[in-house]
Amino acid sequence: MKQANWIGVLLSLAAATVAVRAVDRTKTIQATGPNVVQSVVDAIEEKCIFPNDRLFIRRMAYVETEDGKDSSTFRPGFYGGIWQVTKSNYEATRLCKGNQLAEACSKIKKEFKIDWQKTKWEDLLKPFYSGLAAYLSLFLHQSTIPGRPADQEKVWMKVFHPKNFNATRSFSEVSTSSCNGNADVVFLLDESGSVGKSNFDKVKDFLTKTVSKLVIGPDNTRISFVKFGAMTTVVSYLNADNSSSQVKTTISNLMYRGGGTPTDKGINAVVNDVFTTKNGAKETKDAPRILVLVTDGQSDNNQRTVAAAHAAKAHKISIVSVGVGSGIDYDELRQMAEKCNLVFTLDSFDDFDNFIYQLTKKTCDAKAHISFKPSDGNGTSSNETISKTVTIKGNEEKGGVTLDPDNSTEGHTIVIESNCAVVKIYGSYDNENPSESMFQISGTASDGRPIVLFVKADKDGKPLFLSYKATKVNRTDKVCFNESSFVMRINKGKKEAVDILCDENGSLRNCTSVDIIQNKWQDKICTRASDVSVIGNPCTPDRLRAKKLFFPHPNDNSKFLKCDLKGRVYVIICPVGLFYEPGRDSCGTETNLPDTKERLNSGNNPCTHEAVMQHRMYFPYPANHHYYIQCDQWGGAWIVPCSSNEVWSQRLTQCIPENVEVKSPCTDEARAAGQFFFPYPPDKHKFIHCKNDNSFVIQSCGNMVYDPVVHNCLPG
Template sequence: MKTMLYLLLTLLLPGTLASSGGADLTLTAGAGGSVVVNAAVDRIRSNCILGDDRLFLRRLAYVETTDGEDSNTYRPGYDGGLWQIDEDKFLETTSCPSSISTECDLISSNFTIDWRTTSWSDLRKPLYSGLAAALYIKKYHSGSPPGDVTSQASFWASNLRPGASKTDFITKAGALKGIDCSTQLDLAFILDGSGSVSSSEFRRMLDFISDIVSDLDIAEDEVKVSTVQYASSVEGSILFGDFTTKNNLLNSISNIIKSNGGTNTAAAILHTANVLFSPASGARPNAKRVAILLTDGWSQSKTATISAATKAKEEGITMISVGIGSIDESELKAVATQPDCTHVILLQDFTEIDSLLYQLKDSSCGASTVVDKDKPIMTPLPVNVTVDDSFVVEDDDDPASPDGGIDDVVVGEVICGTLDMYASYHTPRPSPAFYDSKDSASDGKPGVIYFNKDMKGRSLYITVIASRLPLTIDQMPSCINASFSVGISQLPSKVEIICREGLVERECTEDDLEDNGFSCDESSNVSNPCSSGNVCDHAHPSDTTKFIHCDVKGNMYVTQCPGKAQYNPDTISCGSEPVEGGVSCDVYNPCTQENIANGKFYFPYPSNPSKYIQCDAFGKSWIRDCPSGLVWNAALYTCYYNTGSEPPVYTSIDPPVAATTDANPCNSNNNGQVFPHADPTKYITCAHNGVAVVQSCAPPLVFDVIVKTCNWA
């Protein structure tokens, strides 16, 4: 058995964030679509330009241009962009009067945009159009913007579109699809039942919570709700595990009896973190954790309240503060998750509480799940549903602290599906329209996101868009547990030499190294040509007796051919011996999900006609050899005889096909079809005029009758 020696060089630089460059469609003139509008709104709100916008920006873009889908959005002679801000209204904002001077400064510091020097034509870029809309709204509403959709319609008809009908705004805004909350969310309500809250105000608070619950999918695998009431002390609670049906939960909320006394907010927050969000109370380890504090006054101890909220946030709970009436704004900001401008909502009185319904649902369902080290989060993949979920990796390191010797990476893995990861330090909801880095994953090919050491101390936000394999493949028994996971793993930082005999790896001995003439010095300066997700082999740039093997994470293995034989990239062989499992990186991998979904599993191998490419159900490409004397025939979809040569007359298949009554299942009407062979490591492909060609699966694969290709046993 010949020994293959591997040298792992971890040349994927952990100081960089990405496996690919970023994208920003919010600064692309003429861009549109809901994903672009959402990205622009998230950037504006998360930078506190109009943090508490009550969904006004989102609704306004949809009402004005259907998120840019209207054909006249970017019409000649009009530069108002996705939000259709007229030139005269835009010019009102460029002087940055005192009512919006703070926002102009934030735009300058966070986006490096001098708003005073912008021109109307800049609004063809989505971010600029959204900023103009936000500044115009803020100019006329120094406090919170119009809260409910009716108030927003009034502002629109009076200021942005004088003479227009408020009903038009309300009707079209009502057609805007809200955020999908089909996710595991544990949502807790912390209710102020102190003496300063009247019985009617407390009832209004309960009705409001019921309205939110009514709009959510209450189920064991989706949203679960708990409540706690407090005054001088903590009163009775509804636990996450108490109810899994909406009607029973609503009845229990309606029956909450108001207490009286002081305002011990700290005790209520600690109870939420220690009791409500415990496994014993029904909290789920991988669910989003959100707590909404509703209060009308000042707590008994500001210091204790802030300390309790800090503990809750350290436990991965997103804290949202809703202050009603005379409150301590600085205390509510300290309680809330950052940025506080999107997690603190201030109301004049209880009559405004209904305006929060959609904003709180959006904030709760869109909250990020905290990813802890050594605790990967696994999420099931439902059938025919695309999952869009948010995660955050919080970095508490001091930016000035020295780097350690081992680097961490975020790894996304998927079973029976596909997964795209978008990462950013600059927005809580990165997306295809705005991200700093992205990577993809499929079965057996994890996606990897690298941390940026220049951003030490800042949170990394990750959006995952995942979907299950098509039903034709999804029927496989192995896909019952289709799911994806997001976790943190360590990136090795040392060089290892590994010996492999066949497919078995082991530690190398000194004799191994001497016998094969391996030199580490020759390989240590080789640049890494690998990329995440591509398992393949490169020719060595300077040594013809070596080649470079890439694994799924993009790590490179400089491999010495046994006995210093010459590596041939065309045949993927060391001398006359083929490299077991070898795949050329120079060959495009045709095993896309689209091809697999359409039943296309076989493709020509460009550099050698006596080989072909076979795809498995998970997108992995395998280089196969045609039987001796045959070449790949793309028209017949199988290995066949060279054009001009006379094929032999078919006699029989040995042994016969067990699944058919006729030894030869092929006829003139089933060219290209594939049938099982009595030997599970083989299969039969029907060629021209009923010729049956017996082909072999590569070990250890066997023929899978469901997907009609070789697959893992």
């Protein structure tokens, strides 16, 4: 092969290991490990066949066999599997007698196509069957499950080991772990009169414990707090607190006021105020959105509350419902929650510890949403590409996305390119958390070997769930600048046919799949013949140090050049119908900038990488205060005019009427009195909303008028 050290080319080609055969290790005989156990628990809990077991079954798998790793798990003549269900306990469940057990067996048959009465004890060698037998045995003998691990151990001994048994592991060893996710999480807190100050203080303690289990930061989990009672108050926005200590300070400053239970108003404030990009929320493709509702009773109006919850879910917000105490309305909690397994009922405000595990796991497992514009009536649409860049902050990064269903018949192409990283991806239409134990699609990308997957847009209306696990690679032969990352590009539409040639001893020939799979293509030129003779290498050391990695193609604007950090140049082909835009480092125009704009071509560009990553997207335009600078997601700076007779206010990050001084009514005294909303004197259709740090924003009522008496927008 002719060596081509001066150039390498990356094209839209399946150049990495890809599996399209479904894998389910939960139904594989003698499969073991924590991933298998967690997949079993997730799959069963998702169907809500059994009451909330408060981690009992997950803990039991570890205590019985260390998730199957114990050498005695699969001993001769014993078929109880990972959960070590004895033959007598199994036979008792197989009868499916009693109302509760008969109903559970019926649901198992409906949801999993398993007729439990026709199973055999030997089937429990498969983890999924062993897990089902453990659930059935538990709830056959124990209707309620205590929360404390020590109390759960007593139940375990009574139900599964009534005779003397020397346990070598403890239920308390399965505990919560820190989460390095990047979700936007809003806690919506009921401060109605029935809660009381003492219980509200317990909620604050619970929030502090929960925050301690999350990695808080601009690029990790971000937290916001909203209260509802006598009035609805946004205590803090998602971009207000950038560390765990700051969030804990906000929690300690939460004040209790009492009042009614207008749950719908609280949800509406979260949707229309907190989860908006103008107030600091990330786009749904960049971070999942989670709303955690904590309440002790029924809402003031069930119909309005359920409608508000449905509106929230339509905005890609996942709702976790938490009811505390004896006065809750379970049906209402279920109507609000995204799924049945996201409803939690706790006996008292002292019973939060086990819920912390579930919430932490939900935050870690939550997925960002990728949504395309709807197709036309024929199921076809113009090509559209959505990109997502993931930086690996530690040695490992986990996460995922949900590819929302649409009416396209064309499918989607998923491309993953890695830099100084190995990325493993798992996909499923049936399992929300696909992993190495359970998936329908999988692939592995590494440097120079991208994943290219062509997938269905949906399966019977169900979305495609994608999970990824990215690991840093420290290579001595590659300059990584201590950075590891990967880019996921999802293109709506059919995959393109690309003519690819290989340069072998000076002669061009068609590249074969063997060239790609064996990775020999990295030492060849694979491109169109017309590209070979015209492309020079723009990837000089100076440009690499300056991180200038993108360049226009010299004679074809449907392509562009990209450098890797080793100095090789790649030819990237834009999707059909899109063209490279210099300065945006991308094909097409992905921006929400107004039409009346022009690029800032001179002066200092405030749209630095740090500013964009911190979502600081608006700056004053020094040359004319009737304009402002808006950043795009690629760091481009755009000059945007204010409306007529308005000037830019950097303090408010918005345009305001000229020659009008807006004095801040947001004082410590007002905050202590619970006053966060005030009239906006220049315009009755707007109002002032105070933030927790006494700064404020001006918000619009639309066509309605702000009423200072009820602190709300009313028809004019």
